[in-house]
Amino acid sequence: MSQTSQQAVGIHCDYQPEVDLLYAWIGGPEAAENIEVEPGIFVRVSPATRSVVGIEVLDCAARFHLDPKTVDVRFAESLIERYRAAALEEFAKTNPPTLFSSEQ
Numbered sequence: 001m002s003q004t005s006q007q008a009v010g011i012h013c014d015y016q017p018e019v020d021l022l023y024a025w026i027g028g029p030e031a032a033e034n035i036e037v038e039p040g041i042f043v044r045v046s047p048a049t050r051s052v053v054g055i056e057v058l059d060c061a062a063r064f065h066l067d068p069k070t071v072d073v074r075f076a077e078s079l080i081e082r083y084r085a086a087a088l089e090e091f092a093k094t095n096p097p098t099l100f101s102s103e104q
Helices: 073-094
Strands: 004-007 011-016 021-026 033-038 041-046 051-058
Touching: 011 073, 021 073, 033 073, 041 073, 051 073
Parallel strands: none
Antiparallel strands: 004 011, 011 021, 021 051, 033 041, 041 051
């Protein structure tokens, strides 16, 4: 199995070129809800903190017309930033803040 795992400050990246799958996450493991922001692009949002904790991209290199060798942690970080607002907006539609949530 050929895969690339990298870590930047707080961001972990696992790219599997044989299936063209990118999975990146921030911090340690935690429960999260997958929000599909585009077909095949899932941003993981933590219900506890209402923050983005990861992203999964199917057909990553093909989708973005990249050489699989260039799919790395910096690219993953740019995707998280690119899709963060849309994911949080969609999450808020189905999970409105409560009186006791951190977002008031």
